[in-house]
Amino acid sequence: MLFPPSYGESVLIPRFRTRPYETPSPTTYINTDVCTFTEIAMADIRTRILEAADAHISLISQMSDLEHAPFTLEQQSKYLADLKKTLTSLKTELEKLRKITSKERKGHQDLRDSFARRYAHKLTGRSEKFVSKIEKEEREYLDALHNERAAEEKERYLEDTIAETENRVAELTTQTNQYVNLKEQSEQLYKKVFDGPTPEFPEEDQMEVAVQHAKDFFAEAQSRCNSDQEAEKLMFKAEKSVARAVKFCDEALSASSWDVWGGGTVADMIERDNLSKAKSTVSQAQMLLGQAIDLQDAIGPFDTVKVAGGHTTEIFLDNPVSDYEFHKKVKETYVQMRLLHQKVQLELQAQRGRALDSKNNMEDAKAQLAAARGELEKVRREVFERVTGISCSTGTPPAYDAMDSPPALDPDEILVA
Structure with a gap:
């Protein structure tokens, strides 16, 4: 087939050109394309960073x-709970x-106002003893009154402190909600800027992989x-059920023993009902x-308990021999059920340990x-700083000082002497 001159010049002639005029190799073209793509990607992310810098x-x-x-907020909430407690x-x-103050007041007033007692002590020459008794009652009353008023003062202090702390908690709750909202906005901004x-x-890609x-590890641990x-909950319910079955x-074993010794139809009915x-x-x-x-294959296995049973007609055709034979079956059922209960109890304790370990692993x-x-x-903050040249560090706010709030009363202070 003949080709037009223009086609032959553009396609065939370059095959015979000397080395200085050879076309670039395909490999060179591929490298140029890759470098161009990388440069575009870097320029694109820098553009996104600069556009998002102010936000x-x-x-x-x-x-x-x-x-x-x-x-x-967490600290103050615990503090508030302690105050209320x-x-x-x-x-x-x-x-x-x-109640003690009321009792002491009444005793003091009764003794102080008792003219008959005072006169009787005066006649018998025991007026000093009577006065001493009055003074003792008065001291006890005053001590009780002092303790009551001291407790009332503490009550007012606690009520005022609780009111202040509740206001603080409300304010911190609002601030925490704002912080969570800002955190979500920040994550969305980062996701938009660093997507891909x-x-x-x-280092940003490496940390994304690490996150x-x-x-994945947390999801697996949580699951x-x-x-x-x-x-553990299922094992707990199962243990309770097996415990009832043992009962x-x-x-049934008690009724069976009674039946062997002539309990009759009533014993048979109780036996089979249980x-x-x-x-x-x-x-x-x-x-x-x-x-x-199914949830935890480390549990078990458990033996199957075959519960003794018989035909209803045996109730009306029973005899000492059949009663004794059935009694042995009931006893065997009881023994097997006890063994099953012991096994379930041990497995429940083991599962509680596994559940605790799983919880710790999840944490x-x-x-x-x-x-x-x-x-x-x-x-990502450091990347923003490098690209924009603007420091993202605005300083850390002063740490919260627990002494800013009034201290809670020590529990021992409540017990007034």
């Missing part, structure tokens, strides 16, 4: 002002003191914790145990996730 500085500044609020105890003690790979800032791993806690078997209840109850327990094992994973998120936020 970022504003958020960081506001968050810095409120950063103390969550911790202080102390006030409740004080009110109970104050009621007792008021950031080759110019590899994702921490999230394991939830499963172990649910398994029914015990009552065995029926035991069978139903242990069946429920086995279902619960199966659900617990550790939660702390690791929080630390990873904090480190990622720190890295």
Whole structure:
């Protein structure tokens, strides 16, 4: 096939050109494309950072002002709870003191105002003893009155302190909500700016991966914790059911012993009624145990208890031999049920330990996730600082001083002598 001259010149002739005029190799073109893409990506993220700089500085500044609020709120909430608990105890003690004061007042007044007693003591020459008794009653009354008034003063102090602390807690709650809202805005801003790979800032990509791993680890730990806690609840219910089944078997065994010695139809009815209840109850327990094992395969295994049973017609055709044979079956059921109960109790204790370990692991994973998120936020702030040249550090607000609030009363101070 013949080609037009123009096509031959553009395609065929370059094959015979000398080396200085050769076209660039394909590899060179690929490298140029990659470098161009990277430069575009770096320019794009820098643009996003610069565009978000003002909003970022504003958020960081506001968050810095409120950063103390969550911790202080937690601290003040505990302080308020302690104050209220102390006030409740004080009110109970104050009621007792008021009764003592009332009793002492009445005794003092009765003795002081008793003309007959005073005259009788005067006639017998024992007036000094009477006066001493009056003074003793008066001292006891005054001591009781002093204790009551001291407790009332403490009550007023606590009520005022509680009112002040409640106002503080309300203020801190508002600040904490604002801080949480700003935190969410900050996370959304970071997500928008740093969405996708950031080759110019590899430390940011590394921390993103670390945070994702921490999230996965926490999700797994939380799932394991939830499963172990649910398994513990199921084991607890199963233990209660097996305990009831043991009780029914015990009552059936007593009725069976009575039947062997001539208990008759009544003993047979009691025996089989309790065995029926035991069978139903242990069946429920086995279902619960199966659900617990599905959640935690370390639980079990458990032996199946075959509850003794017989035909209803045996009640009307019983005899000492059949009664004794059935008594042995009931006794075997009782023994098996006791062994099952012991096994369930041991497994319940073991599962409680696993649930506690799972909870601790979840808390550790939660702390690791929080630390990873904090480190990622720190890295992103540093990236903002490098790109914009503006420091994101606005200074840390002064730490909350617990002495700013009035101290709670020591519990021992409530017990007035």
